[in-house]
Amino acid sequence: MMGVYPGALDARGERLAGPIFTFVGLAALAACSFWAAGRDSDWRGTLIVVLVTAAWLTLLIPLFPRRKAHPWLTAGYFAGVLVAAVVLITRNELYTGFASVGYPLAFVLFPARWGFFAVAATAVLPILAKGSSGTPAPTWVLVASLAGPLLYAAWFVGAESEKRRKANARLEAALEENAGLHAQLLTQAREAGVLDERQRMAREIHDTLAQGLTGIVTQLQAADREDGPDRDRRLAQVRDLARDSLSEARRAVQALRPEPLAGSRLPEALSELAGRITQTSGVSVHTETTGEVRPLLPEVEVTLYRVAQEALANAEKHAKASRIGLTLSYSDEVVLLDVVDDGVGFSPGDRGDGTGFGLEAMRHRVQRVAGTLSVESAPGGGTAVNAQVPAL
Known part of the structure; x- marks a missing residue:
């Protein structure tokens, strides 16, 4: 009490x-x-x-x-x-x-x-x-007057010692529990780090080697059907794609920014990406930037670039689009990326809405930077990809 x-x-x-x-x-x-x-x-x-x-x-x-x-x-x-x-x-x-x-x-x-x-x-x-x-x-009064304080002092010291003993025991138990939790957290952190690195490498391989190899195969198939200058142009594009893919693969292994972003801002890198798509596939890609352009966090810029890259590749390979619009919009709090094509579209339960690896990789990338990704499509109605990320 x-x-x-x-x-x-x-x-x-x-x-x-x-x-x-x-x-x-x-x-x-x-x-x-x-x-x-x-x-x-x-x-x-x-x-x-x-x-x-x-x-x-x-x-x-x-x-x-x-x-x-x-x-x-x-x-x-x-x-x-x-x-x-x-x-x-x-x-x-x-x-x-x-x-x-x-x-x-x-x-x-x-x-x-x-x-x-x-x-x-x-x-x-x-x-x-x-x-x-x-x-x-009397003597007994003196003894009682001395014994009372001594007994109280003994109780005081004993109670304090017992309180300290219990506190030390609780501290030791807490330290042992914390040591176990620390070891468990370290194990979970290592496992999460390994899984995160695997997912990163899978996304990078998909965005670099897989797309580069797909472009190379497409150009080689086209070169087989052509002769003369057109064939040489296709082979030259094959060499450029192979060189770019090798460079991007090395940068992905080293966890570096994509090469187009290394020496230019995001709008210029997206315009260059759109130009390459137009050159290799013949699909018209129109790019537009609205709002006040300003630097973003490197991870945010890489995310938007990779989402644009995947969306354009999907429009080129699967949608059979003839025109693609790419819009980058800066506002005070968010940055929006819209990629819209006039292709064949797809049903959400078919290969869209995150069921394909490319769409799933885009969604994971955007979620890692606290953003959101939406994909709207319908058979015969084209496809619209919208990514929204924080501007800070």
Whole structure:
């Protein structure tokens, strides 16, 4: 119920401590008065002091819950108890036992650092008051007045040691639990890192080698059907695609930005990408940039570039589009990328809406930068890809 310090009291202890310590003080006062009866020449004067002291002790009941908010009232109350004890001792040394009540009061009324001063005052003042009365105290009263503080001090030290022991045990248990959680988190982090790197490499391979090889195969097939300058032009495009794919593969392995973004801004890189698509496939790609162009985080720019690359490749390979529109829009908080084609379209349950690896890779990329991706399409109605990412 009650702890060593006032702050250690629980709610029930706060309610009961005041009455309990008041009862202890009154009981000690009554016991000392009983033994002093008949041994005091001026017992009427002593009785008046006893009654005043008893009334003063009862003030602890309303004061105790407010002791922290009113420290000066608390100090005044404790001083009143000591003054009453000193007055009683000067009249009869049998009241030395009552003075011992100051020891527990010192610890429950004051914080620890002030409680020790209160204990010192409780020990010194009764000693100074002894000898002033004409009635020496019996030996057992002196023993009780010394044993009380010693027993309380022993309980104080024991309770504090037990509290520290339990705190140390809880700390050791928490450290062991934290060590286990730390090891588990490290294992999960390593597994997540490995999975994340695998997904990154899969996306990069799809966006570089797979698309490059697809373009090479397309150009070689076209070259087989042509002769002369057209064949040479196709083979030249094959060499350029192979060179670009090799360069992009190396940059993907090294986790570098795509080469078109290394030396230019995102709108220029997208215009260059659109030009390559038009040159290799003959599909007309129109690019447009709106809003105030400004630098974005490298990962955001790479995401938008790869989404545009995948959307254009899908429109070229699957949609059989004749025209593609690519729009990059800057606003205060977001950047929008729209890729719209006039191709054959598809049903959401067919190969769209994230069921194809390319669309799924686009969605993962956008989600990694806290963005959103939507794909709208219908058979014969073309396809629209919209990516929205934070501009900050």
